[in-house]
Amino acid sequence: MNHFGQLTNRMQVFREKLIAAKPKVCAERALLTTQSYQDHFQDPLTLRRAYMLKNILEHMTIFIEPESIIAGNQASSNRSAPIFPEYAMDWVIDELDDFEKRDGDVFFITEETKNKLRKIAPFWHNNTLKDRGLAAMPADSKLFYDLGIIKAEGNITSGDAHIAVNYERLLQRGLRDVKQRSAEKLAALDLTNYQNLKKSYFYRAILITIEAVQAFAERYAILAQTLAKAEKNPQRQAELTQMSRILKKVPYAPAETFHEAVQSIWLVHLVLQIESNGHSLSYGRLDQFLYPYYKKDLELGSITDKSACELLTNLWLKTFTINKIRSWSHTKFSAGSPLYQNVTIGGQTTEKKDAVNPLSYLILRSVAQTKLPQPNLTVRYHKGLDDAFMKECIEVVRLGTGMPAFNNDEIIIPSFIEKGVLEKDAYNYSAIGCVEVAVPGKWGYRCTGMSFLNFPKSLMIALNNGVDTDSGCKLCEGNGHFSHMVSFDEVMAAWDKIIRQFTRHCVIIDTCCDMVLEEDTADILCSALTDDCIERGLTIKEGGAIYDFISDLQVGIANLGDSLAAIKKCVFEDKLFTPSELWDALVHDFAGTTSKKIQQHLINDPPKYGNDEDYVDLLIRQAYDIYIDELSHYHNTRYGRGPIGGTYYAGTSSISANVPQGTCTMATPDGRNASDPLAEGCSPSHGMDKNGPTAVFKSVSKLPTTKITGGVLLNQKTTPQILDKEENQVKLIALLRTFFNRLQGFHVQYNVVSRATLVEAQKNPDKHRDLIVRVAGYSAFFNILSKQTQDDIIDRTEQNL
Template sequence: MNHFGELTERMNNFREELLNARPMVCVERAKLITESYKEHADKPMVLRRALSLENILKNMSIFIEPETLIAGNQASSNRSAPIFPEYAMDWVIDELDKFDKREGDRFYITEENKEALRDIAPFWEHNTLKDRGLAAMPDESKVFYVLGIIKAEGNITSGDGHIAVNYGTVLEQGLIYYKERTEEKLKQLDLTDYNNLNKSYFYKGILIVIDAVASFAKRYADLALELSEKETNASRKAELLEMRRILNKVPYYPAESFHEAVQSIWMIHLCLQIESNGHSLSYGRMDQYLYPYYKKDIEENNITRDIACKILSNLWMKTFTINKIRSWSHTRFSAGSPLYQNVTVGGQTVNRKDAVNPLTYLILRSVAQTKLPQPNLTVRYHRGLDDNFMKECIEVVRLGTGMPAFNNDEIIIPSFIEKGVSEEDAYNYSAIGCVEVAVPGKWGYRCTGMSFLNFPKSLLIALNDGVDLESGVKLCDGVGHFKDMNSFSQVMEAWEKIIRDFTRHSVIIDNCADIALEKDTADVLCSALTEDCIERGLTIKEGGAVYDFISDLQVGIANLADSLAAIKKCVFEDKVITSKQLWNALIDNFYGEEGKRIQDILINDAPKYGNDEDYADLLLKEAYDIYIDEISKYKNTRFGRGPIGGVYYAGTSSISANVPQGAGTLATPDGRKAGEPLAEGCSPSHAMDKNGATSVFKSVSKLSTDKITGGVLLNQKVTPQMLSKEADRLKLISLLRAFFNRLKGFHVQYNVVSRETLVDAQEHPEEHKDLIVRVAGYSAFFNVLSKQTQDDIIERTEQVL
């Protein structure tokens, strides 16, 4: 028997239906937005965006599943992925006949729908976000994008996402509150000031989308009535009529019950996903803003705990219906089709009290019962977190879904306050997407997740005097070739020269993407629900949010550490390898007897990050701090335009980018062969962490985690047997408390699955269709991953408590 109980038969049937749904490509949105863009081509872009959302919500297919208590669908069928042509269309047309032949993340499309997309493609030629983003990049920076050293495809082929809007205010006030505020601001504008003309377009756009969302909800209310008139089951008939009542009320008017609140949240969340295909759209601190509705209904006997759990489980299944198709090259950075829709629970209230409440426990229970890769569940840890709650969290961990992840108040809140976030807002932060963090409803887009910078590849270029080994392109002036270096200080000098220059180019690429996003894809609804865009009359990309800090993502951190340690130890200290021998071995991919001998020395005779050895750990800190220092100098496109911040910080939430970035990286001085995956997040390289979990925690804690506010992603893996005894579960709780309280760790999450199970799932996928694994800062079904990503997960170190 599951510790958390089982889904009701009805909800379990719904779950099975979703798991068996074939992920199709839906073309409805693509056709409707093309139609709208053509009709309103003469209008300002912000109005064009608003009118296109209105057209989509008015005309897209809708349905209400027989099992559901919550209405709303993203596409023409569940688990189907809409196409968003305004962001990019070239890859869609190029890959139409390959969607169902991918190694992983397959999608299916009918021949009729292929033709529909080919028909609208000419309109979007040289007319998409990707086209404008690439055209904006200076040649000297664009070469980094082309060579894959700086990966930014996701920024110019989709919306931003990475945000949580102010769901609490939506529930308390309804969309009518936002409409009335907007009408008042519009009335006050002096249009002789040309700046106010742009504000007027934004305000008119908000009024359009608010009415469109209300009408969209009413479409479902009308459908519920229509279905009720045909329904013969009295119980289902009553449910449909209640759904009709609720959908005629929310999200336009305030919610007054738990069911109303959940339906309101879902309708807003859904419309935001239809407005833009930016992922990591998150629910924020749901146990805080939803609790008053649960508490009231429980106290007034309007609901039972079991019914509330069923409604939450229903919400998670609806969340799982949302899907996204990416280009194959981008898919490899996001294996498993993740949407990173994060729910945050626990943590502290703004007056520093433990925020755990009865709904917090119920959210844990409902996520555990549903056992799906969405939503992405995060627990905010603080030193006052109750042991009983920690035990409940570990019970969820034991289920093997990779959830919950733990983020640490003890490091994140001070880091925010130091950067200018008010204390009240800092205590109200939530996880966004993977492990990135922000203040819900007040933070701009992309708190983490701009471009990816490949650290190991950057090191190889640094050692090659600034020349990319594969293309032969001179990217910048170096300090000489590794074969001619006679001290390790020259290696570090080369690294510093290269990484500072590459960081500068990553910011240029980011800015080009942001300028294009601001100009061409204003997200009107999302901006309206983010403070304080309405007050300023600015969209999020124009500087409307209260806070706007972002980070790029650094990939292959552990490989950098182990490479530097191997060079310093084996070449310059012990002198067991010459610089020329090492370089030739790298170029030859450790081929032959001599290559194998050198590879063995690099792997076995040099200290490794993840073992609490200062030698490697502090080398990484020194190298990473150079990057942190450099990135902190730069500003994003919103700097000085209203938000607090407008600057960068570091982040290691590299999702599954370690696999494709490894595929494009030659052999590295840590002994890794060409094409093999890089280490993910800030986790040690596979099998290099030999001293147990405590040593891993200590190594990670030596990084400047207070400055890596974009997220310090740490994956750990244990077998189910390791947590089978209560004593071991208590030991894990003690270990977590030590990591977070004493070592000021930022984040950790666990895969609880044996190597044997994973290998068997590769060989017999039909017997493991429910197997969920933690890929990076998110979970996915193991079977949908490419073999290369599966292998990467299999090879992770199994820790012993």
């Protein structure tokens, strides 16, 4: 018997249907969006977006699955992915015939759908967010984008998200409160003022949007009632009648029961995904704001733990129905079609008390029962988290889905407060997407997830006097070529000069992306549910959120540190070979007998990050501090426009970017061959961490963690056999407490699967259809990943305890 019990029969049937469903491309949203943009081309942006959402919600296909007790679908069939033409259409048309031929993240598409998309494509020619974003980039910065040194494609080919809206207030007051507040603000405006005139469009857009969401819920209410009349099973008939009643009420009115609360959250979460296909749209602290409804219904006897658990598993199954298709070049950075829809449990209350409650346990149980890659489950750790709850968390970890991830209150809360976040808000943070963190309902977009900067490639360009090693393009002024350097100080001076210039170009690219997002794709519902957009009359991109901090993402941190350590020790201290000899070996990818000997020295002689060696660990910190110092000088486009912050911090949540960014990176001084994957997150390079998990934790703790508020993503891997032993489970809890309490670790998550199982699954995918792995800050089904990403996961170090 599973420790957490089994899904109810109908939820098991629902799950099987979803697993078996072929991901398809759905053209409905694209067609309805095009029609609306054509009809409202003359309207101000906010109104155009509201009319677009209204048209979609009024005319898209809706259905209620026979197994489900909550309603709402994103596309014409479950697991199908809508197309969002206003963001980008060029790659859609270019790749129409390749969707089914992909190495991973395959999507099926009919000829009819292809023809529909081709028909609307001319309207979007040079008329998308991507077109405007690329045109906005200055030539010298765009060169970094074109060469793949700075990657920001996802920022101009899809929506932003990386956010959790104010679901707590939604449940307490309903959308009618949003409507009332907006109407009052609109009525009070003096429209002779230019800024107020702009605000009036926003308030009018909110009113259109709220009515559209209400009508969307009403469509489902009517459908449920129609199905109820035709239903012969009395129990199902009663459920459909109940669904109809609930949908006539929420999300417009406040929720009063647990079922109403879940339905309200789901429908709004769904509409936010339809409004904008930005990923990392998260639920926030679900165990906190749902608990009063759960507790009340239990006391009234209107639900049981079993029925509440079924409702939650239904929510997770519906969450899994949402899908997103990306261009192939973007897919390689987000392998496994992740949506990063995060649910956060545990942590502390705003009164600094342990926040774990009975619903926290029930959410653990429900996620364990569904055993899916969505939602992305995060547990907030703090010193007062008791062993009983920790033990339940480890039981979920043992299932091998890569969940839950752990984020540490002891480092994150002080980091927020230091940046100006009010203490009560800092204690109310949640995980957003992967490992990023923000205050739900009060934080702007992209708390993490702006552009990706390739650290190892940046180092190689620094050693090549500012010249890109692949294209030969001179990117910026360097400090001379490595072959002429006579000390390690010169290497660090070259890194300092280059990384500061590269950071500046990252910010320029980010600014271009944010500027066109603000001008082209306002998200009305998301802004209305984020404080203080209504009060200020501004969308999130205009500065409506209370807090607005963002981060770029740095890729290949371990390779950078190991490379610097190898250069310092092998070239300048031990003098095993000259700078010229090392450079020649790197350029030729370690081909030839002499170069292979050099490669072996690079791999075996210097200390490696992940083994608690100050020699290399402090070099990483030194190099990273230079980047962080430069980053601190810059602001985002909302700076000075209302939000607290408007500044940058660092982040290591590189998702699967380590694989494609490795492909475009030459051999590096850590002994890595050209095109091999880079290390992911802040994890050590594969096979280099030889001293066990404690040493890994101690190395990671030497990073400037308090400054990497965008997330310090650490993946660890162990085998099921190790965690089968109770004494090892106890050891793991003790290890986690040490990492978080004493070493001030930010985050950790576990893959619990053996190398043998992964290799077997790669050979026989049909026999391992349910195998889930942690890719980066998210989980995915192993058999939908590209072989290159699969190989990267297989090669990760297996830790013992």
